[in-house]
Amino acid sequence: MNPLTDLQTDGVDSAVTVHDPRDGTVVGSVPPATSGQVAQAVAAARAAQPAWAATNPAERGRLLRGAAARLARSARELAVLNSRETGRPQDQALAGVEAAVATLEQYAELGPLHRGVSLRGAALASDYTLRQPRGVAVLLTPWNDPVAVAAGLLGAALVTGNTVLHKPSERCPHVGLLLGEVLEPVFPSGVFATLSGGPEVGRQLAAAEVDVVAHVGSSATGSAIARAAMDTGAHVIRENGGNDPLLVDEGVDPVWAAGQAAIGAFSNSGQICTAVERIYVHRAVAGPFCEALAAEARRWNREGLLGPLVDTRMRAAVQAQVAGALEQGAVAAEGGSVPDGPGAWYPATVLLDCTEQMEIMTEETFGPVAPVSVVDSFAEGLDLAAAGRYGLAATVLTGSIAHAQRAAAALPVGTVKINAVFGGAPGGSAQPRRDSGRGFGYGPELLDEFTLVKVVHLSPLPEER
CATH class of the missing domain: 3.40.309.10 (Aldehyde Dehydrogenase; Chain A, domain 2)
Structure with a gap:
């Protein structure tokens, strides 16, 4: 992604006014979330997370399939709005939304199958691993394919039991808000929230007491997020710039x-x-x-x-x-x-x-x-x-x-x-190197990024041996 503005900016975001890049006409203005609204959203996500984590994985998958269905019904509206905000041709924007629908459906299926492993220990003991959600996830997503990229992170985070705070790019805030309006009603209160704004809102979210920050965008911003995570302890997933x-x-x-x-x-x-x-x-x-x-x-x-x-x-x-x-x-x-x-x-x-x-x-x-x-x-x-x-x-x-x-x-x-600049089998998931990021940003391995592994050793009481 091309550099936008580093998260280490001071001050308060002003209302974001977006112009249609095809002719310069005004699409609209969106006010940024206040610091109070950010804090309130973080607190609500933290409060909702235990119950969401305790929800049966199959039920989380069912809700995610419902979200995919709602997204499919709003595909044309999102594509038109995407085209107005970013200039992407409508057919390409629509293809991006359709890819997002497929991604949510895939994670709805993969989530309940995401499991630990059994370990070989003593003959009368049981040893195994559990996959548990990290907690509260902040997702900072870009403008160049805003619905498809967001859906990947949202699907993986939600189906594994994390609550989500999503900040879409300030270059397509209307698309981000509409995506939130489509998806948020599917989930229990506090599980999924959308916050609009520019670098200052992103900085506040990255510095908040959350458990994971996933970022797709510039290397400069990704580095700033990684530095903020040194203080908060949040796990960072980032797919950043490239010079392929x-x-x-x-x-x-x-x-x-x-x-x-x-x-x-x-x-x-x-x-x-x-x-x-x-x-x-x-x-x-x-x-x-x-x-x-x-x-x-x-x-x-x-x-x-x-x-x-x-x-x-x-x-x-x-x-x-x-x-x-x-x-x-x-x-x-x-x-x-x-x-x-x-x-x-x-x-x-x-x-x-x-x-x-x-x-x-x-x-x-x-x-x-x-x-x-x-x-x-x-x-x-x-x-x-x-x-x-x-x-x-x-x-x-x-x-x-x-x-x-x-x-x-x-x-x-x-x-x-x-011998092909684009393409590849489904399910491929790569880890970027150097300044291009860290961690798996998509594919089945993204479920691993949003979870922690716990080892369990279960041994019988002495009189039962």
Whole structure:
């Protein structure tokens, strides 16, 4: 995720006014939660947690299925609102809500099956482990796929017996509030609450006496949350920024590889945490690859396949990185400048002759930009792809099994994708490395993150042995 504002800010959040990034019109304003409301919500969640933890897991799953059904009925309304607040095309926004419904249904099934293990001890004793909820969970979620990301964390936290305080991004507060209105009535009072606001509300929640803080967003904010947890003792789950490389090996079809690069760099206008952020292409295929990638960018621009960026502030950050690269010698094969007119539009952009001295190759961009560097060998490209402070994901396009295995072993990231920039089997769950976060942020293993393990040893009385 691209940096928003570090949680270590002072003062009080003001009302958040959101503008439609397509034309700049006002969507609406949302007042932030007060410090009193935050404290009250934390207290209510703490009071409700014991009874919720004692609720039969099958009943928690049943309620979560009910939440999924309510979400499905509100899918179109949420998608339209998401499109207005973030600029995401409605069909993509709707797909995100549908993914959220499926995620809640999956956790409704997985939750009651989440179990401990039996241990081998003395013949007449019983030894086993119990999985118990951590307690009160704070969930801080992003704007770029707000319903789907929130549903994953909400589903795992609730079905394992935690009570939840959810703060959606200030860039889509109306979507967050509507999601709360849809889901909260399903659960007992105090089990699930939504709090609106910006960095100050997030800071208060992260510093509160809670048991777990799950955050999807910028690395700067994730680091601030981790520091706050040093004082509170809360368990931290965070999926943060990335600077995901794409390595194109010799011998691959350069036109196909360019199509993969375009999908990875331009989908959702580049506003995906696992988007392709930097490209290393083998010199043997660099010429036709770069030509094809520029042609792909022109097609995306010509056919209107991109939505706007989330706001003009994000666009300014993207353009600053592009301008900096151009000043340092990069060449724009397509795009590279802010278009005229209202809104936060930005074209699909291809930059050639990029170097590791450019910020666009070392930091997350979060826009539809594909910076390309030519390498003389697979080994050189792999070394460059493995460098940097992030470790979210990486993609390798190669026809060599040996190169694929070498990349999977060497790349210090949570997910290595071979010959496909997106996709994968259901249930896959990765742990990001370095500044990209800590812990499992999705999948069945997320249930483990929201629970604690207790070992039980049951021995008979002496006269019963």
